[in-house]
Amino acid sequence: xxxxxxxxxxxxxxxxxxxxxxxxxxxxxxxxxxxxxxxxxxxxxxxxxxxxxxxxxxxxxxxxxxxxxxxxxxxxxxxxxxxxxxxxxxxxxxxxxxxxxxxxxxxxxxxxxxxxxxxxxxxxxxxxxxxxxxxxxxxxxxxxxxxxxxxxxxxxxxxxxxxxxxxxxxxxxxxxxxxxxxxxxxxxxxxxxxxxxxx
Numbered sequence: 001x002x003x004x005x006x007x008x009x010x011x012x013x014x015x016x017x018x019x020x021x022x023x024x025x026x027x028x029x030x031x032x033x034x035x036x037x038x039x040x041x042x043x044x045x046x047x048x049x050x051x052x053x054x055x056x057x058x059x060x061x062x063x064x065x066x067x068x069x070x071x072x073x074x075x076x077x078x079x080x081x082x083x084x085x086x087x088x089x090x091x092x093x094x095x096x097x098x099x100x101x102x103x104x105x106x107x108x109x110x111x112x113x114x115x116x117x118x119x120x121x122x123x124x125x126x127x128x129x130x131x132x133x134x135x136x137x138x139x140x141x142x143x144x145x146x147x148x149x150x151x152x153x154x155x156x157x158x159x160x161x162x163x164x165x166x167x168x169x170x171x172x173x174x175x176x177x178x179x180x181x182x183x184x185x186x187x188x189x190x191x192x193x194x195x196x197x198x199x
Contacts, residue, residue: 063133066145066178069185073099073176074128074151077108082123084116085161101179101186119161122169126153129171129199144179144188152199171198 059067076095080087087095092112093105100108115121134146156169175193178185 059133060136062136062143062180063145065185066147067131067133069099069178069187070131070147070149070176071128073187078122078126080112081115081121083121084112085119085121087112087116089113089116098184099187101181101183101188104187104190120158120166122156123159123163124153124156124169126151126156126169128152130196132195141180141182144177146175146177148173148175148193148195150195150198154199173198 073096076099080092080095084092089109089112093109096105096108129150129152131150132148134148137144137146150171150173152171153169154171157165158167158169159165173193173195175191176187177189179188181188
C-alpha cells in the first residue's frame, strides 16, 4: 500500500513486510524506466490513474514480470479503493490474489475491509511517476526482484461516506519485493523506498 494510513495499520503492514523477508533497499540496483501517459481507468469517477511503463532494454524477463505485477496490483487496488462499498471482501481478495502472496494479501484485504466498514474511499488522481528495478536475487523458484515506485498522489484524498475529506494523500516512494512463488510472481513485502525525488 502506498497511501498514509492510521498508525495501527502502518505498524501492521511494516511488520508484515518484515516477516515476509524484504531485502534491504541498499541492495537495489536502480534502472529507470520510461513512462507512458496514464492508461488504466476505473468505472468510477473517483478512481485513480495508473501509468503503464514502457520496458527498457535493460530489463530482463524476470524484472519485466516483477514490474508488471506491481503495476497490475495498483490497477486492481485502485478500482477497489475508489469505492469499497461496491465490492465484497471475497471480491477484493479475488482481485488482489494474482499479485500478492498470503501475508501481504491478508494485509491488503484487511485494509479494504476497514475502508468498507468505515464507509471511506479514495478520491482524486494517482499515478506511478517513475519505477526502478533491482537485479534478480536467486534463480528459478524463489528468485526475486525489488521494484521501487514513486506514487504521485498529488490532489488525492481519503473521504468519508459523505465526501468529507479526512486526509490529503502525499506522494510516496514504496519498494515491493516480488518473488517467484509456487503460484507465480507475487508481492511478498512492501516498505518505504528510496530513490529520485517523488514525484
